[in-house]
Each structure stands twice: as C-alpha cells, then as structure tokens.
Amino acid sequence: MEPQQQQHQQQPDEDNNGGAKGNFLCRQTSTRWTPTADQIRILKELYYIKGVRSPNGAEIQQISARLRKYGKIEGKNVFYWFQNHKARERQKKIFTNEVPMQQRTAWKPEDYYSYKYSNRFSSSSANTGAVTVGQRDIYGYGSVTMQEKIFWNCSVPAGGSNIGAGGGSMSNPNYGSGLAISPHSSSYTVFDQDQEADAEIETLP
Amino acid sequence: MEPQQQQHQQQPDEDNNGGAKGNFLCRQTSTRWTPTADQIRILKELYYIKGVRSPNGAEIQQISARLRKYGKIEGKNVFYWFQNHKARERQKKIFTNEVPMQQRTAWKPEDYYSYKYSNRFSSSSANTGAVTVGQRDIYGYGSVTMQEKIFWNCSVPAGGSNIGAGGGSMSNPNYGSGLAISPHSSSYTVFDQDQEADAEIETLP
C-alpha cells in the first residue's frame, strides 16, 4: 500500500501503430493513454505545487499542449487525470484517517463502507423512519443541504405506500409556476408507440 | 476518434428488480441505474435522431415509460441521461480543440454513427416531412433546474404498449408555463414514426 506509483514510461514517440495495421479490427494497440514520466512529473507539479485541481477547458488545452512535447496526449487525458488524481487522493485520505477537520469519534477503516450516502432524498419509501442518520460529512460539502427539492421518487412500491412520504411537503401546483422548460423542447414526437421488434442486441465484444 | 467502448452493460438478461432482496442490508445490488443496451439505443435515437436534448417533465415520463420495457428505470434517470449526454458532448469538444462552434443543429449524429441514417433525410428537398426538427439548441431558456420541486412522481404504467393511443392524449399537460410545446406547427416528426432502425448505433469502434 505504498504510494509507489510505478508508471511504465513509454517513449515520447508515437505509439502509433506503425502501419502494422494491415489487419482489420486491429484494435488500435494504443488502448489507453500511458503517461510518460515527464508528463506525470509535470502533472503532479501542477497539482501539488500550483494547486490545479480541476482545470477548465482552456487550461486543459494549455496543459495538454505542453505535455504533448513529451508524448502523445489529448485533452481528455488531462481532464481525467486531474479528476482521478483528486478523487483518489481524497479516497486515500479517508483510509488514512487524515481528517484534519475536526475531532471525530473513533473511526476504524473497517467502517469505510459506512460513510456512504448522505440522505439527499431517501431512496425507497416505506422505510419507516429511523435509519439514515449519523452521516458524517467527510468532505464537508454535503451538509445535507437539500431537503426537499426534488421529488422524483417514483419507485411505486407495491405495498401501497405514499410516495410523497409524510414528511415531504408535496404540494405541487405547477400550474403557472415559474417553471419554464425549453421553449422548444423537442419535437412533439417523443412518444410513439413502437414495438420495436428488433431482436438484435448486438452483444458487442 | 475514440474507441469509445461502452463498458459494462448489464444485459437485460438479469432480472429487473433482483427480486425482493429478502435481506435488508443486502447491498442494494445496483445502487445506481445501469441502462441496458436497448435503453441506451433508444436514448441515443431520441438524442441524435429526434433531437431531444432537454426533455421536459412530460416527455421524461413518456420516455421512461417506454424504456421501462427494457429494464427498470425512473424519470430521473432519463433526465440525468440527457443532461449528461449533452454536457459531455460539449465537454468533449472543449477538450479536443475548442472550436468555437456557432450553433449546431439539433441533431448531429456524426459523432457516433456517421452515415447510417444520413441518407434518410435530404433525399429530396421537396420532401415535406423529414429534415430539421426545427429547434435550434440555443440556450437561454429557463432552467429546468428543478429548483421548483418538480414532481414527476409515479406516473405512467409501464405496461402500456400504446402510450399516446388515440391521438396523443397525453394526460399530463405541460406545466402551464405557457411555453409548452407548440404542437406540430413547425416541423413534426423527423421522419416516419419510429420504425426503430435496428442498426447498431451502439458505439462501434
């Protein structure tokens, strides 16, 4: 469980298939982007030193342009890299008990799977209250801010349970409410009875 | 450009609801919606062919009802799907090369399947129907951001084979916001009804 990030470096040269693709279906060998050591170095520099976390479109392009000198790279690679790096670092923090936020009750890694979901809006109805408490906002962003905004809890439980769920203030007089939807939404034919009899579910490889 | 493989698709072979998890605490099997291949196929058709981008409440229900035949699904899934798909399509462009695109026509299948359907339209300019769904995707419309506590609850029975039977008797009127969907006046169906082109629009490499 070491941070030993071993990254196989690939030469800056194009990984392009070198014309060997006489075959059909040649699965462009370049399965996925494999950052070079230099690229990673720069990325980390941006991340840790410059504090870049979620570069926007323009930044991504700059970065990728810069990194391109060290190997083939695309914008999305940069994007994903930062996404993943941030996410995994955060995840790692959870394991490490790092939590520099405040005091916390004893928390063992075994409880990892308990931090789970915050109760934005409970999932299935018919859950006679109780559970769904004690969430700790490890990230601090959640805070269970949203209480009763959305209500698309459908699920239609067979057991005859009120969807609205008692606590929810379900008054929805949308009529004339400011709820504006696309003035042009789509054409008028979203629905059309189609009993597509297609039997092709191409189980692609 | 990208192989763009579609990863895990839990074919409908699997039961829908996993059938009554007798146990509680049983790890809700499938915390989040995993669209089936058919569902995705239809969604993409709606998106690319019919030009659906931001379906409103009523449309969402219709769509979800239709998709329900292929697996469990809720309104919010449809909502998020379109939301995400649209956002990511744009995002992809930003990463790539931020070409300041002007306005794009509603549909633009080129990203996924290039020709496939193209010959269907524009067969003859004199053709009345077909061609251009009419709506441009200019933004500026209100926000469906559901800060209004939208309420598309239970809704539509999945069983219905014919949803709009009888001339589209959609019981769910628009939300009165006055912008509804101007019924067939501009365009109308992209081309003939549905006929579910059973071609693999499923991201082929």
Added chain:
DNA sequence: ACGATATGAATGAATG
C-alpha cells in the same frame, strides 16, 4: 501464469 494494485476512462448522480 495469476492475483493484486494502480490508474485511465466512462458515466450516473448531484450541486450550484
């Protein structure tokens, strides 16, 4: 050869 781990990629879900 495997199995474990690291990490790129994709996408559902939410929030602002």
Added chain:
DNA sequence: CATTCATTCATATCGT
C-alpha cells in the same frame, strides 16, 4: 447549463 463527486469498468504493470 457547468462543474464536480462517486462508482465502476478496463487494462497496464508488478509481485510472487
């Protein structure tokens, strides 16, 4: 609508 989080899949790479 833009951004971000979370989760999961896919695969490269390394350890034994």
